Amino acid sequence: GDVDFKEKLKFSQHLKEKAEAVSDFAKSKSLSQQRQYLPIFSVRDDLLGLVRENQVVVVVGETGSGKTTQLTQYLHEDGYTRTGLVGCTQPRRVAAMSVARRVSDEMETVLGEEVGYAIRFEDVTCRNTKIKYMTDGVLLRETLKDADLDKYRVIIMDEAHERSVNTDVLFGILKKVVARRRDFKLIVTSATLNADKFSKFFGSAPIFHIPGRTFPVNILYSKTPCEDYVEVAVKQAITIHITSGPGDILIFMTGQEEIETACYALAERMEQLISSSTKVVGKLSILPVYSQLPADLQAKIFQKAGEGTRKCIVATNIAETSLTVDGILYVIDTGYGKMKVYNPRMGMDALQVFPCSRAAADQRAGRAGRTGPGTCYRLFTESAYQNEMLPNPVPEIQRTNLANVVLLLKSLEVKNLLDFDFMDPPPKENILSSMYQLWMLGALNNVGGLTNLGWKMVEFPLDPTLAKMLLMGKELGCVDEVLTIVSMLSVPSVFFRPKDREEESDAAREKFFVPESDHLTLLNVYLQWEEQKFKGELCNDRDWCNAHFLHVKSLQKAREVRSQLVDILNTLKIPQTSCHREWDVVRKAVCSAYFKNSARLKGVGEYVNCRNGVPCHLHPSSALYGLGYTPDYIVYHELVLTTKDYMQCVSAVDPHWLVELGPMFFSVREGDTSFLDCRRWHNEEKTDMEEEMEKLKQEQTEVAGR
Ligand code: ADP
Ligand code: MG
Numbered sequence: 001g002d003v004d005f006k007e008k009l010k011f012s013q014h015l016k017e018k019a020e021a022v023s024d025f026a027k028s029k030s031l032s033q034q035r036q037y038l039p040i041f042s043v044r045d046d047l048l049g050l051v052r053e054n055q056v057v058v059v060v061g062e063t064g065s066g067k068t069t070q071l072t073q074y075l076h077e078d079g080y081t082r083t084g085l086v087g088c089t090q091p092r093r094v095a096a097m098s099v100a101r102r103v104s105d106e107m108e109t110v111l112g113e114e115v116g117y118a119i120r121f122e123d124v125t126c127r128n129t130k131i132k133y134m135t136d137g138v139l140l141r142e143t144l145k146d147a148d149l150d151k152y153r154v155i156i157m158d159e160a161h162e163r164s165v166n167t168d169v170l171f172g173i174l175k176k177v178v179a180r181r182r183d184f185k186l187i188v189t190s191a192t193l194n195a196d197k198f199s200k201f202f203g204s205a206p207i208f209h210i211p212g213r214t215f216p217v218n219i220l221y222s223k224t225p226c227e228d229y230v231e232v233a234v235k236q237a238i239t240i241h242i243t244s245g246p247g248d249i250l251i252f253m254t255g256q257e258e259i260e261t262a263c264y265a266l267a268e269r270m271e272q273l274i275s276s277s278t279k280v281v282g283k284l285s286i287l288p289v290y291s292q293l294p295a296d297l298q299a300k301i302f303q304k305a306g307e308g309t310r311k312c313i314v315a316t317n318i319a320e321t322s323l324t325v326d327g328i329l330y331v332i333d334t335g336y337g338k339m340k341v342y343n344p345r346m347g348m349d350a351l352q353v354f355p356c357s358r359a360a361a362d363q364r365a366g367r368a369g370r371t372g373p374g375t376c377y378r379l380f381t382e383s384a385y386q387n388e389m390l391p392n393p394v395p396e397i398q399r400t401n402l403a404n405v406v407l408l409l410k411s412l413e414v415k416n417l418l419d420f421d422f423m424d425p426p427p428k429e430n431i432l433s434s435m436y437q438l439w440m441l442g443a444l445n446n447v448g449g450l451t452n453l454g455w456k457m458v459e460f461p462l463d464p465t466l467a468k469m470l471l472m473g474k475e476l477g478c479v480d481e482v483l484t485i486v487s488m489l490s491v492p493s494v495f496f497r498p499k500d501r502e503e504e505s506d507a508a509r510e511k512f513f514v515p516e517s518d519h520l521t522l523l524n525v526y527l528q529w530e531e532q533k534f535k536g537e538l539c540n541d542r543d544w545c546n547a548h549f550l551h552v553k554s555l556q557k558a559r560e561v562r563s564q565l566v567d568i569l570n571t572l573k574i575p576q577t578s579c580h581r582e583w584d585v586v587r588k589a590v591c592s593a594y595f596k597n598s599a600r601l602k603g604v605g606e607y608v609n610c611r612n613g614v615p616c617h618l619h620p621s622s623a624l625y626g627l628g629y630t631p632d633y634i635v636y637h638e639l640v641l642t643t644k645d646y647m648q649c650v651s652a653v654d655p656h657w658l659v660e661l662g663p664m665f666f667s668v669r670e671g672d673t674s675f676l677d678c679r680r681w682h683n684e685e686k687t688d689m690e691e692e693m694e695k696l697k698q699e700q701t702e703v704a705g706r
Contacts, residue, residue, distance in 0.1 A: 061210030084153030247329025595662035
């Protein structure tokens with residue numbers, strides 16, 4: 001399924017001269033000259049005039065026109081920051097960090113001073129901060145403490161077209177702020193044509209269009225559906241590199257693993273080429289971008305490649321609209337992306353690969369036409385584009401678990417969730433199943449109100465399950481231990497498993513194994529890491545981590561998360577109790593949060609889900625798998641769906657805990673207390689709890705629908 005080469009060759013010749021002229025531009029211009037070259041600059045004064053006269057303005061412009069980096073500065077220059085902050089929300093953490101860095105460079109300040117950013121567990125702002133970039137989640141949490149957002153003079157809701165759950169909830173909340181505070185301004189920006197919808201939602205707010213400046217993009221489709229798009233994309237990139245004129249390449253893939261595979265393959269092909277070819281092959285700088293990539297590596301995509309070097313960026317849909325890299329003339333679009341979707345069988349959200357929408361494919365193609373006429377290679381057929389792809393993506397709020405949002409709205413005293421001013425209300429079943437999940441965790445009472453536990457859970461910027469685990473740590477006297485586990489679960493994996501040293505790294509990981517629990521294994525890693533630091537100067541942190549195949553950055557991040565959670569515990573006056581190596585209670589705390597995800601041993605090494613009998617397997621990375629230990633009952637952190645259903649991060653549990661902590665699912669089988677009875681699975685007869693559950697669901701319907 002390769003694309004048409006002749007056509008491509010002809011076109012690339014045609015591009016060559018233009019591309020050369022363009023790629024010199026950024027190199028030769030100062031930052032302030034670059035600012036003035038942006039499309040938004042030509043309409044600066046009109047835009048500021050419109051903002052002065054209106055409380056809400058919708059701004060539409062092509063990606064790269066300067067919305068994210070310039071609007072905040074214009075507002076600052078126009079005096080808005082004299083009486084408050086200019087805040088700008090981003091749906092993605094990476095974008096918030098990267099853009100804040102760029103803007104602080106443009107303003108010639110130190111990041112964290114006038115210009116700062118805040119993402120979950122990381123606040124890089126200070127008293128002098130005037131322009132604050134943040135994730136929409138951070139702003140949403142700020143509304144808990146300050147419903148009117150008094151410290152903000154202007155909020156820019158950037159990338160509103162992405163329609164993240166948090167953005168959608170913010171829409172409803174900010175609409176109220178706009179009504180209450182006459183001095184407050186709201187700017188909503190969008191890359192696409194959702195503008196009318198946004199404008200209507202805010203009572204026909206004016207729409208401002210930034211004139212575009214884009215070049216044509218030649219779109220080439222694959223003739224047949226391609227089977228292995230990673231392979232095809234790599235081949236295509238190499239072909240471009242050898243046969244086409246200058247200009248950087250951007251490849252869209254779905255996630256970290258694929259991106260790493262592709263980068264590895266690209267590097268390998270390049271090596272082969274250089275050693276076997278008699279012709280001179282130009283250098284190719286291969287740059288991955290995905291959300292979990294460390295910030296310094298992410299920043300690399302913006303750096304100029306050396307003379308005669310072509311950049312090849314391999315990215316997730318993060319490069320679709322949030323990050324703009326200049327100089328891209330070739331886009332390779334696999335046509336897929338990952339989306340968070342609620343999976344009823346797993347009972348949780350999972351990132352799943354889906355064909356992207358037509359709007360997304362067009363957006364991706366557009367990335368090739370920013371600095372000159374470009375080419376987009378679509379690794380899917382034209383018929384797939386026309387007939388199979390959805391015109392627009394489905395908003396996240398309509399497809400994900402809303403437990404977090406429900407908890408938050410409940411704490412904002414929004415009694416009737418179905419009445420909340422959603423731009424696109426989530427399906428009722430989503431709200432109800434999220435409420436049910438919160439009820440199961442003990443955060444909601446039988447009439448759908450927040451319990452004491454629920455009120456405390458809101459305080460933590462954590463998934464409700466993790467918050468529950470932490471608060472159960474208090475009941476069980478092991479806050480210190482659970483704190484570490486929760487922090488470790490909130491950062492990218494600490495285990496480092498390089499491709500060519502798998503056995504060695506597996507052996508290193510095995511040394512940390514706690515036989516009955518991956519959660520305790522994480523705790524063990526953290527404790528040993530902390531301990532080695534007291535062993536004297538001989539031991540260097542980084543060396544120690546490298547020797548044990550651990551990511552030092554993840555561990556450091558876990559420590560930061562931990563210390564922030566400690567601050568919250570302190571304000572709640574929850575003492576940091578410890579169980580001193582009597583770790584069984586820690587597993588019980590884990591069980592209190594994850595009893596819903598439980599499995600029992602069925603055959604030799606075979607597990608089935610306790611509630612629905614579906615077979616599930618220990619993940620090969622699990623300590624239990626590694627040591628061949630198969631306890632009768634386990635709980636797991638999440639299911640990973642690949643060739644089989646794998647349970648990831650597993651702990652052995654005592655079945656009596658399941659009965660104690662999850663009575664709506666489990667009871668002890670009469671006459672045989674050694675064996676657990678999961679009623680739902682064994683017989684269809686309803687238990688009292690289940691009837692109560694049904695009643696609750698009806699009551700919730702009533703509460704919600706009143
Ligand atoms: P928009 O929000 O309209 O898509 P941006 O304000 O993000 O546009 O981008 C404007 C310009 O600033 C683009 O040319 C982009 O390449 C550049 N830019 C943005 N972030 C960075 C960065 N971190 N480093 C270098 N250039 C950047
Ligand atoms: Mg932007």
